[in-house]
Amino acid sequence: MKIEWDPDKMATGVPDVDHQHQEWIQRYNEFDEALSAGHGLEAIRSTLDFFANYAETHFALEEARMAEYNCPAAAANRADHQKMRIILSGLRNYVAKRGASLIEVEGLRQKMSDWLINHILTIDIKLRDCVGKETPSKPNLYPGR
Ligand SMILES: [Fe+2]
Numbered sequence: 001m002k003i004e005w006d007p008d009k010m011a012t013g014v015p016d017v018d019h020q021h022q023e024w025i026q027r028y029n030e031f032d033e034a035l036s037a038g039h040g041l042e043a044i045r046s047t048l049d050f051f052a053n054y055a056e057t058h059f060a061l062e063e064a065r066m067a068e069y070n071c072p073a074a075a076a077n078r079a080d081h082q083k084m085r086i087i088l089s090g091l092r093n094y095v096a097k098r099g100a101s102l103i104e105v106e107g108l109r110q111k112m113s114d115w116l117i118n119h120i121l122t123i124d125i126k127l128r129d130c131v132g133k134e135t136p137s138k139p140n141l142y143p144g145r
Contacts, residue, residue: 002029003117010120012127014065020058021120027054028116032109040105048092051112055084066127073126080123084115 003025011018027050034043059081066074091108094100100108 001113002032003113010125012124013131014069014127017062017065017124017127020054020061021124024051024054024058024116027051028112032113035105035109040102041099044091044095044100044105044108048088048095052088052092055081055088059085062124062127066130069127069130071127071130073123073130077123077126080119084119087111087115 005022005025007018010021012021027047031043031047034040034047063074063078063081065071066077071077091111
């Protein structure tokens with residue numbers, strides 16, 4: 001099933017993070033469409049490659065933004081990112097070695113969808129409160145002022 005970007009529920013208020021979340025959801029939706037069209041196995045290889053690379057780019061940006069805004073969810077965010085890395089590398093190894101049946105591909109799709117929605121709605125969204133309260137921390141060039 002497609003994931004719908006819902007700014008009311010999902011937008012963190014940090015434009016580059018929100019942009020990347022939308023990109024990730026769009027790629028997930030393309031994968032979902034490929035499954036519906038019966039191109040599951042071909043799609044899963046390229047999707048997993050894309051996600052594994054994109055995850056690193058996105059996680060690095062998002063963790064930096066949480067640090068800038070002193071967001072208390074930073075540690076939980078890093079831990080949950082680590083879970084996704086493990087899911088992705090497990091899936092890539094599995095598919096590279098064994099391929100995957102359609103039932104397995106469906107299971108992988110579900111796992112990815114659950115993680116993405118749950119992660120954005122419960123952890124990333126905590127950035128929203130931090131953005132409202134904090135200006136990004138920058139190095140203090142004039143200590144003592
Ligand atoms: Fe995150």
